Structures are given as structure tokens and as C-alpha cells.
Amino acid sequence: MERTQTDINHLITLCKAGNRNAQFEVYNMYYRAMYNTALRIVKDEHWAEDVMQESFLKAFTKLDSFKGEVAFGAWLKKIVVNHSLDNYKKLNKDATQPIDNMLYKLEDGDNGEEAKVDFQQLQVQQVSQAIASLKENYRIILTLLYIEGYDQEEISEIMQITAGNCRTTISRAKESLLKKLAMS
Known part of the structure; x- marks a missing residue:
């Protein structure tokens, strides 16, 4: 069953209040897509898993900066992409030219x-x-x-x-x- 935007907004409100069950639900809704996004950038399954989990932690700690101007998934994906690129660049300084x-x-x-x-x-x-x-x-x-x-x-x-x-x-x-x- 797909969640409606109202359900997602309600979960985000609960997450902002520190509700761990709501955070777990949000994680379960988005983890596969965010993992695949990280994997396409870092090209390593274990590394992608770490990046994805760190991105969720970052997102949950910065949830107050989410204003709802874009869909939550798009906001979260941007965090994952940026975190993936940052990690990739750190570990592959010699592999990429600016x-x-x-x-x-x-x-x-x-x-x-x-x-x-x-x-x-x-x-x-x-x-x-x-x-x-x-x-x-x-x-x-x-x-x-x-x-x-x-x-x-x-x-x-x-x-x-x-x-x-x-x-x-x-x-x-x-x-x-x-x-x-x-x-x-």
C-alpha cells in the first residue's frame, strides 16, 4: 500500500518530535532507493550502505531545515547524493581530476x-x-x-x-x- 503525502507529512512531524518508530517507518520507506542512489555513485555495496545510513542520520538531525518546499524524498536524495560525492572524493582524490x-x-x-x-x-x-x-x-x-x-x-x-x-x-x-x- 502506497502512502499518501498526508501520511508522509505526519511521519515527518513525528520524526521532528523524536519519535523513533516514525523514523524507522521513514527509513523503511526510503532506504532501498537511497541505497541504490549511493551505490551508483560510490560503486561499492558496503560503502553505499554506510553512506546511506550516515545520510539518514544526517537527515534526521537536520529535519528542522526541511521546509516542505520539495518532496521529502527529493530532499533526502539530495543529502544522499551530496554525502556520496563527498565520501567518494575523499577516498579517491587521485582517481578524479577537478x-x-x-x-x-x-x-x-x-x-x-x-x-x-x-x-x-x-x-x-x-x-x-x-x-x-x-x-x-x-x-x-x-x-x-x-x-x-x-x-x-x-x-x-x-x-x-x-x-x-x-x-x-x-x-x-x-x-x-x-x-x-x-x-x-
């Missing part, structure tokens, strides 16, 4: 056209594997865009980059993904 340092330059003779790939024939697993094999910055930005559903403005905010660098990185990541998919 995304702000990336500039998109058209190669000589490149007319800017993307490689043509028939996405309907590709299996979801092939696309997931291709995304996973991309450079870390590309993998993260495409995950946020296509899997998590953030728009470019939100990604710029999350990644703490300019809108121009975000568009450029997305463009390069798409190009790299298309090349990988065309080769498979």
Missing part, C-alpha cells in the same frame, strides 16, 4: 555531430556497463543527469561547478559514452 579544470574543445575537423547509435537495440546492462567504464567525472555527471534525474542547474550546484563547465562536461561525457556504445 571537474572545473575540464574544458571542451572541438577537435580540428570535428563538426560537433555525435556518433549515431540505435539506443533501442542496446540493452540496459550494456549502457550501465558503458557508463561505469567512463572516467569518474563523466560517470558521476551522467549518473546524476540520467539515472538520478537532476537537471543541469542542480548538477552544477551539487558538483560546485559553473553552468558552462557543467554543460561542457555533460557534452563530453555523452560523446565518450556514445563512442563506447558504438564500439560494443
